[in-house]
Amino acid sequence: MASPRQPVSSSSVYVGKGVGAAHDAAAVIFDASFVKRALTVARASASASYSRFCCRPHCRRRLTFGIGMTFQNLKTTTCHFRHVESMSTLRSLAGKVTGLNAVVLGEALASEDDELVFPNDDFSRQALVPSPKKYLEMYKRSVEDPAGFWSDIASQFCWKQKWGQSVFSENFDVRVGNIKIEWFKGGITNICYNCLDRNVESGNADKIAIYWEPNEPGSQDSLTYSQLLQRVCQLANYLKDKGVKKGDAVVIYLPMIMELPIAMLACARIGAVHSVVFAGFSAESLAQRIVDCKPKVVITCNAVKRGSKVIPLKDIVDVAFVESTKNGISIDICLTYENESAMKRESTKWQEGRDVWWQDVVPKYPTTCAVEWVDAEDPLFLLYTSGSTGKPKGVLHTTGGYMVYTATTFKYAFDYKPSDIYWCTADCGWITGHSYVTYGPMLNGATVVIFEGAPNYPDSGRCWDIVDKFKVTIFYTAPTLVRSLMRAGDEYVIRYSRKSLRVLGSVGEPINPSAWRWFFNVVGDSRCPISDTWWQTETGGFMITPLPGAWPQKPGSATFPFFGVQPVIVDEKGAEIEGECSGYLCVKSSWPGAFRTLYGDHERYETTYFKPFPGYYFSGDGCRRDKDGYYWLTGRVDDVINVSGHRIGTAEVESALVSHPQCAEAAVVGIEHEVKGQGIYAFVTLVEGVPYSEEVRKSLILTVRNQIGAFAAPDKIHWAPGLPKTRSGKIMRRILRKIASRQLDELGDTSTLADPSVVEQLIALADR
């Protein structure tokens, strides 16, 4: 694999202050006097190095100016533990904090200088983790005795048979042998049983499991836990009847209707492996996934309405089937839900024999269905995600560890209480919709809101209308949505009460401090802590996240590691860096929710994640740890970009572009985008003799939309008669990134290029 790039991080030099300094700084994190001292420290150090947030409104990067330390100054350690351990000396509740740069929940964050948001006593008192001390106690145990910590939690779930002698076994080091992660091996369970039957049996049969809000305002639907169980059983029986067995794959291509989690849970019930494909993906992308996992059945619906637009999903599936058949995979059953509000069945194209209306068959099946008990290490689902090559990776999660981990992270990171009404705006086509729309909340018996439509339809107040309608208490979304609603104006927010809200959440990309502040002040009325959860498709669940009520937050920081997670920041050579620093974010040792392999390609799994820094899982993200031990994610350091929280490999976009008959070469980089976080910037060389025209530009964009999906369409196409390449032919993306972001005075050394004049040429074409 290509060596990872320098992190897109706060500073251009790694800044470290050594073990001692970090220790001392961390020791005062939660001390009341820290607020004042922090200010003093910041001022005192200003002469040596001065840092502030980037002034661009959408940018969350902290810029460091002045003298930084070199690698030689950095001390390394084998014990990352010290970054959190000094918390044990801290007082339990925040109390009233005075000081210029701190507020307590309930007070507005006034300016960019405000750095710390303390939980108030009332919030902390009721919180599951009410103090740093309690966190420390639990965290220490989770790291020092992971087997004991996680088996205690796992015992709260239903197991047909308890796991074998070891709670987990792992090899995290490629130098020792193949990477292997196992949790609760030998334990026999079923995640659907734990999500549904267990809740029904424990007295929650009549509790609402799902509130469904359709695209058009004015109506709603809901299912209690017992109704949901019945629907799941009917579909499970249908699938079984059609020959779907344990281990078989089922592809689900559905929008956010209740049938999507129903389909996931039905697969889990019978031990089938679901692979949900986001319904914004094109026919080609769907076909690619079908060919890779060879499903027995594909589940879809005829169409969906998002905002005022109707998207004919079944037509897309039909095209995908033609494509997959060409590649040797034909599908016998396409179970299609009639989404009447978007399209009537009469208008739906149909292939008799293969296509079956859900409503015609599924309701005829019995409402009970025996559970297929599976091993904790049997696969639960496959979810394709983007990497740094063109081919999406089938991330494979297994059952037991994922179950325990998603349930536990959900509970603590949102301070979940049984009375909560929880709404996550993510689509089940992404990992967030797996772990935190479906499994995590339902394992806790939560009431979940599912929304079919677009957050700005009929206007930008829709989210808050939904919050008031269902009395949502926990609202979890992506920074891109926060920024777009922030742009629309406060009036759309303040016309709704939002009194029910108590915890907010953010995921998918770094949340810039100004968006954080708006989310906190305007949406949450300065009352609600924000859980900025850092994690990945691969990690299954939250890795670094605030625990609301436990410690003060810093706008833009994901704060501290979750139980059992040992984050480390390493330098380019893979050495752990101590204290205040920037580098590559890795994780030491496994956690129950970790993915076990890439479907059909264990070698790629090892090469991508475990070989870059032997001994660690490499996340692909850059990260900074500040003097107080807080973690700040700074973005991807590989060729992956996060566009509106959607993860896209630049290579995927490039391969779509070069499939255009008039495109000779393409190089794609990410650029900062005010709303989307990152935008897609493509340098394109056309085939000799083809004129560079607006028409070709449009047709290139259309090609990407058709091959991947609308969300991957380039924001900018930059004509490039030549690309900056080394003499060996390697494209110098560093230079392209600088040109794309117009940092023209930072191009660096271009003398190693085969033809340095292409740089001038590209600059001249920048705005054409």
Ligand code: WTA
């Ligand atoms: C980014 C989404 C900063 C990160 C759950 C990661 C974040 C990638 C955050 C994974 C966050 C996710 N702060 N960056 N709170 N959450 N990311 O697999 O770059 O779709 O590597 O999983 O999103 O994206 P994925």
